[in-house]
Amino acid sequence: MPKTSGKREKLVDSAGKLFHQVGFNQTSLADIAEDSGVPLGNVHYYFKTKAELILEVLNHRSERLKSWYEELNELPSPKERLVAMIDDTLTLRHKLAKYGCPVGSLCQELDKEREPISKKADGLIKMQLKWISEQFVELGKKNAEELSLQLIASLHGTAVVGNALKSPKIIEEELGRLKSWVKAM
Amino acid sequence: MPKTSGKREKLVDSAGKLFHQVGFNQTSLADIAEDSGVPLGNVHYYFKTKAELILEVLNHRSERLKSWYEELNELPSPKERLVAMIDDTLTLRHKLAKYGCPVGSLCQELDKEREPISKKADGLIKMQLKWISEQFVELGKKNAEELSLQLIASLHGTAVVGNALKSPKIIEEELGRLKSWVKAM
DNA sequence: GTCTATATGTTGATAGAC
DNA sequence: GTCTATCAACATATAGAC
Numbered sequence: 381m382p383k384t385s386g387k388r389e390k391l392v393d394s395a396g397k398l399f400h401q402v403g404f405n406q407t408s409l410a411d412i413a414e415d416s417g418v419p420l421g422n423v424h425y426y427f428k429t430k431a432e433l434i435l436e437v438l439n440h441r442s443e444r445l446k447s448w449y450e451e452l453n454e455l456p457s458p459k460e461r462l463v464a465m466i467d468d469t470l471t472l473r474h475k476l477a478k479y480g481c482p483v484g485s486l487c488q489e490l491d492k493e494r495e496p497i498s499k500k501a502d503g504l505i506k507m508q509l510k511w512i513s514e515q516f517v518e519l520g521k522k523n524a525e526e527l528s529l530q531l532i533a534s535l536h537g538t539a540v541v542g543n544a545l546k547s548p549k550i551i552e553e554e555l556g557r558l559k560s561w562v563k564a565m
Numbered sequence: 566m567p568k569t570s571g572k573r574e575k576l577v578d579s580a581g582k583l584f585h586q587v588g589f590n591q592t593s594l595a596d597i598a599e600d601s602g603v604p605l606g607n608v609h610y611y612f613k614t615k616a617e618l619i620l621e622v623l624n625h626r627s628e629r630l631k632s633w634y635e636e637l638n639e640l641p642s643p644k645e646r647l648v649a650m651i652d653d654t655l656t657l658r659h660k661l662a663k664y665g666c667p668v669g670s671l672c673q674e675l676d677k678e679r680e681p682i683s684k685k686a687d688g689l690i691k692m693q694l695k696w697i698s699e700q701f702v703e704l705g706k707k708n709a710e711e712l713s714l715q716l717i718a719s720l721h722g723t724a725v726v727g728n729a730l731k732s733p734k735i736i737e738e739e740l741g742r743l744k745s746w747v748k749a750m
Numbered sequence: 751g752t753c754t755a756t757a758t759g760t761t762g763a764t765a766g767a768c
Numbered sequence: 769g770t771c772t773a774t775c776a777a778c779a780t781a782t783a784g785a786c
Contacts, residue, residue, distance in 0.1 A: 385752095421783095557715065
């Protein structure tokens with residue numbers, strides 16, 4: 381455990397940001413060092429390899445996803461939770477259009493990397509599927525699995541298309557449609 | 566124009582295959598040279614830079630997409646065309662689960678590259694949106710744009726999720742659902 | 751714990767013989 | 769047109785002074 385510096389956190393934050401914005405392979409350790417204000421040589425004190433760093437970034441993302449779902453779970457009804465999830469996503473539409481989905485784009489890129497990196501990335505999508513599925517189960521849907529697959533696929537696809545076309549508007553439209561779909565259930 | 570060798574085509578084929586399977590950034594010119602049987606140094610006779618090579622790969626993909634749509638357009642009704650499009654995609658489910666969508670994954674990765682590469686990649690998704698939209702227009706739908714966005718987002722999202730979870734079955738299920746959706750229109 | 755300097759390997763790209 | 773040999777730049781990773 382470090383005493384106070386917080387350099388480890390800064391490195392993870394910068395890495396997460398840059399991996400999302402310019403991709404894992406196109407982000408060098410030098411870039412991360414510069415962005416976080418940590419000298420290049422010092423990076424290896426905290427993370428022996430680049431693989432260790434991306435694993436930590438994925439852990440952080442996993443934690444944040446978990447916290448988010450815990451927050452959403454405070455809402456009384458599953459329908460409200462799903463709507464709130466979509467609304468929160470809507471807030472990010474400009475970043476999504478600019479850089480793509482922080483989960484989906486990393487999954488695609490890291491899918492080609494060796495274990496355990498790709499496994500960890502895939503786990504994020506499994507978490508998403510699981511939480512959404514739970515909401516549909518609580519809504520009394522027999523085909524909760526299928527519905528959650530449908531919803532998460534639409535969400536990820538919207539990010540892909542919105543990002544390709546650099547259009548927050550497209551994301552807004554599609555999320556609006558999905559919200560109506562959930563509300564009408 | 567080359568006389569007979571066909572090495573240029575071999576290079577483009579290998580590049581397209583490897584870019585899809587392991588990604589653009591993770592594929593070196595040496596990899597492409599080896600896969601195509603063309604000596605490394607000779608690659609630069611055909612393509613001055615790696616950027617030129619990816620542009621040619623994107624051109625090929627664009628041509629293939631165009632040919633595909635021309636074939637589909639032979640079918641009498643727009644509904645049949647859409648169903649055939651989904652059925653053709655279904656055929657590729659194992660490759661999609663293994664490597665992701667050849668269009669979507671490249672778009673995501675090349676999005677961060679400099680012009681004109683990213684533009685060319687985005688153009689592929691625009692082609693898809695355009696063709697699907699035309700089918701819905703011909704089906705008499707007033708909200709053809711919205712429907713085509715919905716369909717293409719579902720398709721790309723299915724590829725992302727199916728690839729992340731390495732599941733051709735998921736792709737099969739979701740494409741089956743989309744097919745029913747189109748048929749019921 | 752922090753940093754400078756550097757080792758080591760790989761990449762995209764070139765030069766020039768054939 | 770084809771290929772061998774090689775350059776220069778950049779990457780990750782390490783060694784070791786402070």
